[in-house]
Amino acid sequence: MKDTVSFSELTAHQRLQRRYQRVRQMSLWLCKPLLIEDYGLQAAAEVSPPKWHLAHTTWFFETFLLKPHSPGYQAYHPEFERLFNSYYQGVGPQFQRPHRGLLSRPTLEQVESYRKRVDDAMMRLIETLHQPDILALIELGLHHEQQHQELMLTDIKFSFSANPLLPVYCDIPLTNAENANSALNWTAFKHATIRQGFSDDGFHFDNETPVHEVIVPPFKMANRLITNEEFLQFIDDGGYHDPLLWLSDGWQMKQQLDWSAPLYWQKHDEQWHEYTLHGLAPLLPASPVTHVSYYEAEAFARWAGKKLPTESQWEYAKTTTETEGDEQLLIEGEQPIFHPASAGSLTQLSQLFGSCWEWTQSAYLPYPGYQPMAGAVGEYNGKFMCNQMVLKGGSCATPADHIRSSYRNFFYPKDRWQFSGIRLVE
Structure with missing residues (x-):
């Protein structure tokens, strides 16, 4: 008997669950080089702290999928809808963007718990879905998170650059290898x-x-x-x-x-x-x-x-x-x-x-x-x-x-x- 199942053998729901897990885990993987003190950094109004990115991408799934489409789902925290709403006026008020770095609470541990709670609920929701419009909304949420994965990197870079110590995010050094080009044609x-x-x-x-x-x-x-x-x-x-x-x-x-x-x-x-x-x-x-x-x-x-x-x-x-x-x-x-x-x-x-x-x-x-x-x-x-x-x-x-x-x-x-x-x- 086979111990593993190939991707092609998975059902459509299982493939979506696997993709969901892979994208969500990538956000956490990108944070592995960070220290606890780094999660709240916000060096300018246009960048956001890593902890806020982790929470906001979770808020998206809770707000647009779990609350309207998962009967009986209870919001993780009533204030999260305001704290982690980026710019959706149709949902409600937002915490001021330039002040996201002031949110020492919730703690990183609470945000990680928030992500796990939402992820577990999303796994159950995906198993029951058949409506194409809702499945498309999940895919939108995943691409939304991938946008924030890029933003996390560029925001971390900007905030690290404001530190005279110039912290290193990735310890693989850049080299001069293949650092030559053909002429511009x-x-x-x-x-x-x-x-x-x-x-x-x-x-x-x-x-x-x-x-x-x-x-x-x-x-x-x-x-x-x-x-x-x-x-x-x-x-x-x-x-x-x-x-x-x-x-x-x-x-x-x-x-x-x-x-x-x-x-x-x-x-x-x-x-x-x-x-x-x-x-x-x-x-x-x-x-x-x-x-x-x-x-x-x-x-x-x-x-x-x-x-x-x-x-x-x-x-x-x-x-x-x-x-x-x-x-x-x-x-x-x-x-x-x-x-x-x-x-x-x-x-x-x-x-x-x-x-x-x-x-x-x-x-x-x-x-x-x-x-x-x-x-x-x-x-x-x-x-x-x-x-x-x-x-x-x-x-x-x-x-x-x-x-x-x-x-x-x-x-x-x-x-x-x-x-x-x-x-x-x-």
Whole structure:
């Protein structure tokens, strides 16, 4: 008799249970390097403490699945609905985002107990479900948690960077191995009318639909991301001091925040170093420049005489070309590296996935005919479609099965704490 059952032999409910457990366990795995003192860190209003991420992702399942769809379920704590509600006005009031670091209570032990209570109830709920809309809501909750897994890493990095001791999250050192690139070259794309948006089977967010036609004029796209060495040329040429290279809002932000290099760059003994989740390291010249704002990316493109790609150009290039080096950097690996690697000798389009999120020049707006999901979960994407820019691809901190060509990430133009990089078009 077999002792184990293969994944293909599992029922649909068992497969969903296994996926649920795997995603939920990953959040805890990412917290293994943390000390108890780290769980409450919040160095800026836009980042959240690890303990809050663990609780909020649990709140999502309790609020949108267990309370309405699990008869007899009793909420873990009446105040958790307010403490761990991020921005869902349709659910009720929220604790102020900038003050999440003040929540020393509930304790980490209580949050872990909260997660176990909700996970046990979710396992029972999944066994009884048959309604496609509720099953889809569970999948949304899992992708929501995967988004927060990436945010946990970038938030931990930002909060650690505020400590003069520059704590090390991952003790695997970065090296100069394969830190060389081919020359920047260009792939040409002809004029085309493309179908943009998600059109495959499987999960997608509502902002990736509906599929619609877009006319894309001819363009050329760079084979790889811009490197630290190439961005240093921009710095050395006075790029941070030339207002003619900058959008007006970007120049004002640069002046206000005194930007003179990407986030986490610092000089020691006249040599550039970069703070990483692996600690402070000498700047690797051929690694992709990362942690730049849209304003910095746009100024660099203008300095280089190029442009950032549009969202349509990026999707057209990804879906019509054989690309190289697109294996994603799995955060589940035995020896994960939480930093973008160089493209090496690859000459075709590369680094589209698993390196840096790539700024586009496209504003984050609804696709023609867009309809948000019904109810409070409709606040997930739609209400943010103003004053933000689209990023494509995925970063070294993005779970591999969370990435797809139609994915529309979005951040404000000033944001730098995500793994955001630069690809050029002409």
